[in-house]
Each structure stands twice: as structure tokens, then as C-alpha cells.
Amino acid sequence: MKEFNETRTQHLISALIDENITSEEMNELNELLQHSPEALDMYLSITKIDMEMHQDSSLLSHYSETKPQIKEDLPETVNRLKKSLRLFQLVAAFLIAFITINYLVPRDQPIKQVVNVDSDLVLAHVLKVSEDIEWSKAETKVGDPIGKEVLIIQKGSINLKYENGAEIKLVGPAEYKLNDQDSATLSYGQLAARIPEAAQGFTIDAPKALITDLGTEFALNVNKQGESKIFVYEGEVVGALLGPDGNTLKHSNLYAKDAVSIDSRSGTLKTLKDTKNFIRMAESPEAWLHINQAYVDAVHSSDPIAYWRFNAEDKGLIPNEMSTSYSGTLMGEAKVEKGSLVFDKGTKGSFVVEEPIQNINSQGHSIEMWVKPLERSKRMMALASLVALGKPKNNQTVKHLAYFGLTPQRSFNRHSPYDFWFASRFPARSGNYGVNCYANQAYKGQQWYHLVCIKNKSSLDIYVNGQLANSVEHDLGSGDKPYQFFVGQMDYHKQPWQLHGSVDEIALYDRPLSAQEIENHYQSIQKK
Structure with missing residues (x-):
């Protein structure tokens, strides 16, 4: 029997929900659900969320309020409802099959009781x-x-x-x-x-x-x-x-x-005046990131166009270790603390490279960083973005080439709860027609993650802790226009997407990193 793997299990469940699971994958998922309580817990959680989203009555109320007279749109609404019904039937059928296999079909060996909690x-x-x-x-x-x-x-x-x-x-x-x-x-x-x-x-x-x-x-x-x-x-x-x-x-x-x-x-x-006898949660042992020279050398060997380490600052200016170009500026209440870029809860700020970054989309690009979210949030939180040049005035929209972030439990897009999200738009646009790639892996607060997002000419990839979490194939296009770089906020205007947490060791590449390079970077931090 295969051991439980979070990313693989999420892929199998998503394939089942999207009705494109193969017979081999169905057998694999069935075996996981029979023997892995973690897989079963994940299956029930994801399908529950999926059903809730499909059955959201706000879709119908919005439809009736905004387009009550357009009969041509009715088939689309009916199809949407039919799809929800098919999904319900699929999930129900699979659960029935699972219960039948586990409890009604005789077995030569007794089933081992793994957990005591439903x-x-x-x-x-x-x-x-x-x-x-x-x-x-x-x-x-x-x-x-x-x-x-x-x-x-x-x-x-x-x-x-x-x-x-x-x-x-x-x-x-x-x-x-x-x-x-x-x-x-x-x-x-x-x-x-x-x-x-x-x-x-x-x-x-x-x-x-x-x-x-x-x-x-x-x-x-x-x-x-x-x-x-x-x-x-x-x-x-x-x-x-x-x-x-x-x-x-x-x-x-x-x-x-x-x-x-x-x-x-x-x-x-x-x-109450006497406050001596209260206990407190201990600070997380992962509160601060400890980077060794082996990791720094590994990043240098991949030759990024910029590498910001936050070990030093000069009046809010963060140098690029790779060259004298592309120094970054701390904006708002962003600060450097113990060698990391920190965005405290309740504050607003960002790290911005205003100097135009050249050729970042000619052959694709990679964004690498360590991230520790302060906590799970009810809203989107921006990690990094590449935006078109110029500071917009008044209500002008910002055009994004790419952005990287953390999702809430639910948002305007469909995704797993508290996910890592990478999106690309070419040419750079302001809100529409982007291609999304989700890691299908939930983040936790107070925990460091090594993240790499890659834009190739034909795919978007997200790596989490040295391993490929997801890849989405799509014709993405390329060009030689320069862009500005933001961390902690999406741009000059999208402050509601403020990141709360810590970021460190940000590296920007004008090419896609290889899977071997990413694994080497992540593994090198374990070296003494």
C-alpha cells in the first residue's frame, strides 16, 4: 500500500470531483481511503467544501437580480445546477462504494482500527x-x-x-x-x-x-x-x-x-490587578529562519538577477547581493527584524523594487522565497507581484504580469482552503484573463515554507519545500518589457491584500529554475 502523500491525495480527490479520474487513480484513491485516516479526513473536508460552494444560493440570487429578463442565459444556469447534481451523485456514489467495501464485503483479515475519532x-x-x-x-x-x-x-x-x-x-x-x-x-x-x-x-x-x-x-x-x-x-x-x-x-x-x-x-x-499567575503560549521554535552558508552558495550558483537577504539596510534601502542594480525599498510599516522582512499584524507596508527589471519575461522567470505567514487569514494575502511600470494616479488600474499569494478558505476563485496561489497574465492586465495555478496544499500559521513559483512559456509551476506541488499547462506568451517588483502587497493600490508574516531570502531569476536546482536549494539548508 502507498503511504499517504498530501499533494498526491489532493490531486486524486480533485480528479474525482472534476470527473476526469482514471481507473488506476480510482483504485489508488480507494486504497488510500481504506487504510489512511489522513486521506479520508482530507477527502471528506474537500468534498464538503466543494459541495457547499456548488450549492451556494448566492449564485442564483445574483442571477435573478442582475439578469431577470435574458432567457438565453437560462440554459447555462440549468447546466450549472445539473453539474452540481452530478457532483452530488458522484460523491454520494463514491461514499456508498467506500462504505460497502469497508464494512459489507467480507475480508480475510480484520480491518485495523487506526483512529478513535470520526x-x-x-x-x-x-x-x-x-x-x-x-x-x-x-x-x-x-x-x-x-x-x-x-x-x-x-x-x-x-x-x-x-x-x-x-x-x-x-x-x-x-x-x-x-x-x-x-x-x-x-x-x-x-x-x-x-x-x-x-x-x-x-x-x-x-x-x-x-x-x-x-x-x-x-x-x-x-x-x-x-x-x-x-x-x-x-x-x-x-x-x-x-x-x-x-x-x-x-x-x-x-x-x-x-x-x-x-x-x-x-x-x-x-x-483585576494581580496578573502574575497566567500561563502563555510558547513562541514557535520556527520563529526565526536560520540560513546557513550552504544555502546562500546554492542560490548564488543558480545566478539570480537579484537576491535580497535583509541582513542590512540603509535608511530603508535593501541591497541586491548580485549587483548594484535592483535595490529594494521598505515602504509603510514594513521592517527588517533579525534578518527577515516582517509585516506585523495590523500594519500596512511593502518591499518595492521600483527600478525597471529588464528581460524578466523574455525566457520565463522564477520567484524564490522563504515565507512564514503569521496566521491563516480570512482574505487574500500577497506574497509577490510583477507589475507594469509607473505609479497609477487616482483610480487608474494596475497591470500585473504575475502575482504570488496565499488564499483564504474561500474566495472569488475555486481552490483548496488556505492555498498557495500563482497567477500569470500576458500581456500584463488588470484583473482579467489570467491563468491560475494552485499548490493544492494548505499553509499553516507560524511555519516557514520554502516557495518557488515558475513561469515557463507553456506552464506555471509551484514548488513547496523543494517538491513540485502543482503544474498547469497553458500557452502563456513572453516579451521583453521591464516590470517593477512588489512583496507584501499586490501593488500601490491593493492594500487589502496585505501580507502579515515574515519573508526572507528572496531571489528573482530571468529563467525557469530546474527541479534539481530547487531541491538542491531546499536540501542545502539542512547541511551543517
């Missing part, structure tokens, strides 16, 4: 377990799924990561119930939370108290007498005292360094 009900995974842990799920290991259940911790600590990116740390003695993706209950114990933008609105119930996160990092202590203490490290939280009817009686908006106590016995909500 894949459809997985809410989080175990991220970390302390050595002294004593809790109700003694057999659970790091990486195991957690569903809708109550966790009782007698001693020690555990870290959970929800599917939406929310991270929770619990220290015993504690009792914590996972309700769904957006809510939980802490009956007693110590808790620390780091909630990304994509999970804003996450709530925690406590005795006659409700804590609603608005995208932040906070801590919560609940004792067995029913008193809840809240402390906010960053961002904003709403702490509420609930009345006898379960509705909010009093509430307080809390910001960084604010703390309150909510007492269910006395029915009080008051400011």
Missing part, C-alpha cells in the same frame, strides 16, 4: 503533551485527532491546534470540552489561547461567564469555586458575565495588558 467530527489535533501528563486520554499521542469530547487533565499540560488554526494550551487540573470549531467550555483549570484572524469569534464558556476572542492571544484561569480570571496579552477580548437566563448581563472589552475577574457566586465583573 473524521467528520475532528475538531483539533494534539500539538504537544508534557512528560508528566495524567489525563483522560492516556493513549493519545502528538498528532492524534480530538473530536467533540471532554478532556480531563489531572496533571501536566497539553497543546491543541484546531483545524481553523486556533491554538489552546491547558494546564491541569483542568476540565475542557470541545464543542465545535468555534467554541469550547472550560469548567476549571488554566488555559492560554492564540487565535488567528481566520478563527475570530472563538468563544469559551466558563461558569456564568463567556469569553469571546476578536483575534488575539489571551489567558483564562477558572477555579472550582466558579471565578474566572481573564488576561489579554495582545489584541482584543470581550469578557461577559451571564445572567440567570444565560444572556450577557455585563461585559467588558479588554485590550493588551487588561485583566478582569468574573465571579459567578457574587455576580460581579471587576478589574
